[in-house]
Amino acid sequence: MKVIISGDHAGMTIRNEVKSLLDEKGIEYEDTGCSCETSVDYPDYALPAAERVAKGEFDRGILICGTGIGMSIAANKVKGIRCALLHDVYSAKLTRQHNDTNMIALGERVLGPGLAREIVQAWLETEYEGGRHERRLEKIKAYEDKNL
Numbered sequence: 001m002k003v004i005i006s007g008d009h010a011g012m013t014i015r016n017e018v019k020s021l022l023d024e025k026g027i028e029y030e031d032t033g034c035s036c037e038t039s040v041d042y043p044d045y046a047l048p049a050a051e052r053v054a055k056g057e058f059d060r061g062i063l064i065c066g067t068g069i070g071m072s073i074a075a076n077k078v079k080g081i082r083c084a085l086l087h088d089v090y091s092a093k094l095t096r097q098h099n100d101t102n103m104i105a106l107g108e109r110v111l112g113p114g115l116a117r118e119i120v121q122a123w124l125e126t127e128y129e130g131g132r133h134e135r136r137l138e139k140i141k142a143y144e145d146k147n148l
Helices: 009-025 045-055 069-075 090-096 113-125 131-145
Strands: 002-007 028-032 061-065 082-085 101-108
Touching: 002 009, 002 045, 009 061, 009 101, 009 113, 028 069, 045 061, 045 069, 045 101, 061 069, 061 113, 069 082, 069 101, 082 090, 090 113, 101 113
Parallel strands: 002 028, 002 061, 061 101, 082 101
Antiparallel strands: none
């Protein structure tokens, strides 16, 4: 598995925690987030990361900003991206099992590093179930193909 991580100025602590987890698990990753403390615009980091996942350069992507909201909105504008904003481990598992998400967004101002780590670990380790969920994802894909 190959993962891209990106974030704005408000996601530095959790981004470092996630990178530590990926290092421990031996998962290859690239960090394209900002390394500054001054305010930057989250779409400048979310959109390029999402495009690289959509192109198949990375299997999954993790986005981190203050709340995760802006990053998830931006990423979901990219055709082929299914990015979930996560706040708990249960949702992390279900978004993989049912929605086959290829990106997640986390908010440093709403999650502590320990919980963020648990969420990412659950999301990385959970497999997509397929089956009845496939029909639903095909409907999303058909809409994207027709309208984007």
